[in-house]
Amino acid sequence: MVVITTKKPDEEVFEALQNYKVKKLTVVSCGTCAALCQTGGTEGAEEWRKKLEEKGYEIEAVIVSEDVCDNRVMKKDLRKIDDEVRASDAILTLSCGLGVQSIVEVIQDKYPKKPVLVSNNTKFIGMTERIGRFYLRCRACGDCLLNYTGGICPIATCAKGLMNGPCGGMVDGKCEVDNYERDCGWILIFNRLKAIGRLDLFSMLRDARDWSESGHQQEVIFR
Amino acid sequence: MEGNHAYSKLGEALVKGDFILTGELEPEKTCDLSHTIQEAKEMAPYVVAANVTDSPLGIVTINSMAASHIIQREADLEVIWQLTVRDVNKLGIAGMIMGGHALGLRNVLSLTGDHTALGDMPESKPVFDLDSATLVKLVREMVDTGKINGHEIEHPPKFHVGCAGNPNAEPMEAEILKIGRKAEAGAEFLQTQVVYDLERTIEFLTEIKKYKVPVLLGIFPMKSYGIAKGFDTFVPGVSVPKDILAKWKGIKTEYKTDKKMQKEAYDQANYEFFKPFIRELRKKNLLSGVHCMAVHYPRVFPKLMEIIQT
Ligand code: SF4
Ligand code: SF4
16 A cells, blocks of 8 residues: 655745744654655655755755655654754644644644654555556545445446446546546446356445545544 | 325325426525515426525525425415535424425425535535435424424424436435435425436336335436536436537527527427427336426526427
């Protein structure tokens, strides 16, 4: 699994830095998902160091961390550069939205006034075909349907997330959204269920999704 | 029709098995419905009911529940309220079903709705909490049990709920199985997408006959060559046969100077194309009626009436 990120436009990031009146900063880059998406990692960190220096920012520290989204890892990694973090006006995070929030959680007690900023947009949980080709295939709905849909997710592959497709927007197996260039998710499901001899599952009337558990804050706690 | 009860003229006609004609009205981006009401009045003598569209193509228009109510009141024409699941969640739709009843609506057509991304407010959140089958199920639950999610409704709504089906869909088998789900959900009638291909329509209607849902055939009589050409170009998945386009083009050129004659020729050409088409399907016992989707062409209805009465 990879949390897929893309880069925000540089101007947007610099605007945020200006907005917070940042002059000195620490850069934390994600060495896992963001590295794969080329929005973080060692290269991303170097790229941002250069860009920031060119604009006259003072860089206190640049680190690449393997699990920015893991509070334990962040605690450990930030402890090692605590002096630099203290000296920084802000932390710029080259990661997904989880990474940023993980850092906020870890530093907010010690440095309540220190902003943590983000250089990326978080797009989705992605499947990797190869580097540079990532696809949304699961929306983490909380109640997986794949056993009934031939292992293809209607919530992620149907543009409307329908439980009973295809809709009238399907033409020759393609979806009305984005000019009939992408496959209709429900036709992918139909073809797959047909291939495995389970059209009985396709014929099934499915209830609307139950949002009672997933329409608000969520956590998984088993210890 | 289950239970043989009827809450509307459309419901009655379906119970009786009358061969019927329905029309379509497309309210626009306006708060004044006088044009649509005028059109409704013109078609009223010929149709049992008319659909009122719900922001087709995701282009924002006046709300279809309000428009349905006003048209029904002002034009004395029963409406088939089109309700998409695009814009409102399940909770909101359940409330609208009660509201629709209170406003005098008795027929509702359950539709998915074109995606918000296609329309003129693409930044809007696409809802799709329900889909076209689960909306049918919801309406039937409210009407038949008088309850919603197990909770009593003090005065439950009365509606006939219909659905859509597309004979042009490829792969057809997927579409047929989906109609099976809508039938299972309790759809009481089905209006098809516009068809021009007789062979395909026969195949499709024969396949869905097992679901025992009365079918109203979607047709699009073409008011002019421009409209025929536009329909052919801009409606994905439906193509107007080449010979029809040629014939309409011929009419356009032949009667260039005489608009009155031109109109008559177009009307006659529609009559000649649709008469054998509909007759063939009726002969095979595949239809319960015809749904004319041509908007702004109410003068075609007398001709269509002639077709369905012969
Ligand atoms: S049904 Fe789809 S969105 Fe839900 S968990 Fe399964 S793959 Fe993910
Ligand atoms: S065409 Fe297919 S993928 Fe697109 S919205 Fe309809 S059912 Fe979903």
